[in-house]
Amino acid sequence: MTTSSPTTQVPTVTRTVGEGEDLITYDVRGDLADATPARPVLVMFGSPMDAGGFGPLAARFTDRPVVTYDPRGTGRNPKGTTPVTPEQHAEDLHRVITALEAGPVDLMGSSGGAVNALALAAAHPEDVRRVVAHEPPTAMGLPDQDVLLDACADLAATYASSGQGPAMAKFMALVMHDGPLPDDWLARPAPDPAAFGLPTEDDGDRTQALFRNGPACNALAVDPARLGPLGDRVVIAVGVESGDTMAARGGRQVARTLGLAVTDFPSHHGGFLGDEFGQHGDPDGFAARLHAVLDR
Structure with a gap:
């Protein structure tokens, strides 16, 4: 068309x-x-x-x-x-x-x-x-790879259980963090969605592409044998x-x-x-x- x-x-x-x-x-x-x-x-x-x-x-x-x-x-x-x-x-x-x-x-x-x-x-x-x-x-190859992948999996799980506000608040905290994630990242209190101007109520929608893409997007391993040439x-x-x-x-x-x-x-x-x-x-x-x- x-x-x-x-x-x-x-x-x-x-x-x-x-x-x-x-x-x-x-x-x-x-x-x-x-x-x-x-x-x-x-x-x-x-x-x-x-x-x-x-x-x-x-x-x-x-x-x-x-x-x-x-x-x-x-x-x-x-x-x-x-x-x-x-x-x-x-x-x-x-x-x-x-x-x-x-x-x-x-x-x-x-x-x-x-x-x-x-x-x-x-x-x-x-x-x-x-x-x-x-x-x-x-995250692949980074020293905090496992913590990062766990954090990305947690984003998807949070979105599935609680919706966009709580998941997006965690996403913002993750992408704004400077440096390797500490080992206790997931043990820390979850960020408040309202602090980011995000909704606190779950509207029931589960079509947000950001969370449909993760954590697979963050787990792509680059293959030098295929890209190197x-x-x-x-x-x-x-x-x-x-x-x-x-x-x-x-x-x-x-x-x-x-x-x-x-x-x-x-x-x-x-x-x-x-x-x-x-x-x-x-x-x-x-x-x-x-x-x-x-x-x-």
């Missing part, structure tokens, strides 16, 4: 692949025929953030077609309640890239999207020219202001596993954002760095 809508700068076409819970909605900015081997289609995405979070960054790439998409269970796609794995997201991405019929693409995946980008590159290396994985929040086609990006938060540490560990240097990007975990979500980054600086990485 295809529908068109104009923007102030570049015409945007919205398309879908699949149906039912397999339906994936994506947006194509510009003309796919304008893609070249030197400047292929750029696919940028997060997880669970949907395409709406990438408008400011996409608007800063007018030299090539840009595709953004809503990951499974988010945005304009049907909601669900079953867990979703990076491998499943990777196959969804593969379906989108195949439908483009534009050859290998460049990827910029952030957060859970970075994990899914690495899973795609391992499963379908022919799909990609270059992969920029921005702060993949995997891609060489400098894989770029591991970490924000210069991210400190030792989980996603930044995860990115650095992925780089060590693959024998790569970390590529510094401006700002923090949401460095590509404007003011849309109350977490202002540096979209101009982020876009300039991404341009340089993709064009090198």
